Amino acid sequence: MTRPRNGGDVAAETLTALGARTAFGIPGQHALGLFDALQSRPEVRFVSSRVENNAAFAADGHARLTGDVTPLLVSTGPGALLTLASLQESAAASAPVLCISSQIPSEGLGGARRGFLHELADQSASARGVVKSVHTVRHASQIPSAIAEAWRSAAAAPAGPVWVEIPQDVLLAPVELPPVSDVDGSPEPLRPRAELVDEAARLLDGAERPVVLAGGGVSRARAQGALLRLAEHLQAPVACTFGGKDAFPWEHPLSLQSWLEDRHTTEYLEQADVLLVVGSGLGELSSNYHTMRPKGRVVQIEADMGKLEANGPALGIHADAAPALDALAARVTPRARSERAEHETADVKRKVADRLAGQGLETEARVLEAVREALPDGAPSYWDMTILGYWAWSAWDPRGGAMHSAQGTGGLGYGLPAALGAAAAHDGPVLAVSGDGGAMYGIAELATARQHDLDVTWLIVDDGGYGILREYMNGAFGRASHTELARPDFTALAGSFGVSAVLTDIDRLRGDLAAALAAPGPSVVVLPAVLRMFAPTHLD
Incomplete structure (x- = not known):
């Protein structure tokens, strides 16, 4: 017997229409309407974990590799809460995970303590300090817009995890809505302001010893090609943070690689007359535990506005790494090959190797x-x-x-x-x-x-x-x-x-x-x- 379409079908249709092809999670009592709906949509592969925090890590790993928003489906209360430590990692790493959690029936929302299984006084409050945005659904007609808005939030630079809650009764109730097809979760690009690109290009063109510190934001934006062009135009050595290890070719003559916990690397970065920091907030690990003290000007390109100049003064450019690096690579004046820059780069790596060799x-x-x-x-x-x-x-x-x-x-x-x-x-x-x-x-x-x-x-x-x-x-x-x-x-x-x-x-x-x-x-x-x-x- 074919059951009538319900809120779970609307949610599954929305995910499919937005482009989801793989989802992770664990079923739970309040979420069964969503899982049943997903079962009838073979175009979405569901990978079932054994513990919710591991399901969230799996969604994170998938999102980092593909760059795509990745659904994570869990149930109310214990299941939802178990994802939070993993979603904290996704937030720190800008991994676009879309967590859809069920909720207790609608009549129990709003602070009433009805004694439902898995009941929390305010489940979304637990998530709010971890994820980028929280979206609570009250009626099936809200599901497509809520999920699309969450998808857009997760994908927008800086990417990150988001949270959608749908009550059990909304997932199970029959609906008269047409099948979902017209939804769009595309984010607006985060482009740099023209006057900031001009000023950054002026500083870099005027620098005798420019150096780049490339962070995970370069990798997430798939901006490696733009960074390579810019570094070669400037003949600027490039160090990569631990979160952006593939941001620059490892064996390139200008590659300082990733020895950020060594003072030889730190001192070299400090000596730059212009240090371009792109896709990094200069946090604890990227700044050698906040010991790095740049002596020249710093230009910082960062998609997370809260990280701009958070760890030191800079010309702060609020932008995604890809359009910012493309704009700078097109704007700066290409230089001839610099044997000095290549020699200095090799010398830093030799000093690091010599230090390790004695240990x-x-x-x-x-x-x-x-x-x-x-x-x-x-x-x-x-x-x-x-x-x-x-x-x-x-x-x-x-x-x-x-x-x-x-x-x-x-x-x-x-x-x-x-x-x-x-x-x-x-x-x-x-x-x-x-x-x-x-x-x-x-x-x-x-x-x-x-x-x-x-x-x-x-x-x-x-x-x-x-x-x-x-x-x-x-x-x-x-x-x-x-x-x-x-x-x-x-x-x-x-x-x-x-x-x-x-x-x-x-x-x-x-x-x-x-x-x-x-x-x-x-x-x-x-x-x-x-x-x-x-x-x-x-x-x-």
């Missing part, structure tokens, strides 16, 4: 090199907050494949679920990297990987605890407490999910990881190893 970190370098050589060029990687991930922030060569991590907010458990989200859109292998502590946050998602046959290889570096916290505590207090962890046999546990797994060592890592990545479907590689971080950021 006895050969094992760490071998491990990261083995991972890099095993992963095919162009394949994306997703890194948890683990020591090898911290190394990758500075030392990983993207080779055409974007590197993503949870460095926006630093929460554990990002690597595997985010990689699963990416694998739902990527044709080829995706790498996830976790420590044993972070791995336990997402171990249930091995079931998701197997169920949906997602091509993710998960490297777990097992050092017996929270390795980075162990180092921090030993450094600060001379001892570590509560950092050592009991953990499972990860290979046996993966096997119980039907996921192939191998226990490796440093000598066999490259071959074992390459074989796992070459085999279709999910796999796990476990490396027992205690790795160390490089020394603090001061000069030796």
Whole structure:
């Protein structure tokens, strides 16, 4: 028997009309009308996670890889609240995740405490401090406009997560509305003002030693080509932040790479007579823990208006990176090749390498090199907050494949679920990297990987605890407490999910990881190893 169309159908039709082709989440009692409606629309692939925060990380990973608004569908109360820590990461990383949560029946909204299952006094208030915008639906006729407005908000620079709430009864009630087809979630482009482009071009043309710090905003805007043109026109060395590691070619003669936690790099950035900061708010990690003190003029291009000049005076240009860099590249006067700039760039990297060479970190370098050589060029990687991930922030060569991590907010458990989200859109292998502590946050998602046959290889570096916290505590207090962890046999546990797994060592890592990545479907590689971080950021 065919049921009548309802609010859930209207929501599903709206998502389809807006272009959604993959969604993530977990069903729940109040949201069943939406999930049933989605079932009849095979053009939208639904990837069901096991825990809501991991579903949100998966949506984040998908959104970062594709640049597309990615739906996240969850139920009321506990399900909705479990997404918030992950959506905080999406907000920090400008990942356009569209969270649609159900709500208790309409009669319980507005503060009345009727005792409904999952009831919160004000669910949207919990989300409001995390996401870009909140949209609450009261009637089915509001659903298309609310979702389209949320979609536009999520996609508009700076992109980020948004929140839509639809009560259970609105999702289930029959509707007489025609099928949804005419909706538009396209955002307005965020272009720079002409007088600011002129002034920035004047400053850069007049600079003898211009330098660029490129952040994640360049990568998100797909503005790598424009940045390359501008840097070559100016003959300006370029450093990339940890969130924008693919913003500039790693081996380019003008590439300073990403050693932002080293004073050699910091001092070079400080000495620029004009420092162009694009797509970065100069936060803690990008400014070497707020120790960078530029001596020349700073030009800052940033889509998030709240970040303009938040960490120092600048010529602030409120714009998305792509149109701003295109405009500047067309406006500045091209220069002849500068051997001085190339020599200085190489000298900074040599100083960094010399400093590391005296710290006895050969094992760490071998491990990261083995991972890099095993992963095919162009394949994306997703890194948890683990020591090898911290190394990758500075030392990983993207080779055409974007590197993503949870460095926006630093929460554990990002690597595997985010990689699963990416694998739902990527044709080829995706790498996830976790420590044993972070791995336990997402171990249930091995079931998701197997169920949906997602091509993710998960490297777990097992050092017996929270390795980075162990180092921090030993450094600060001379001892570590509560950092050592009991953990499972990860290979046996993966096997119980039907996921192939191998226990490796440093000598066999490259071959074992390459074989796992070459085999279709999910796999796990476990490396027992205690790795160390490089020394603090001061000069030796």
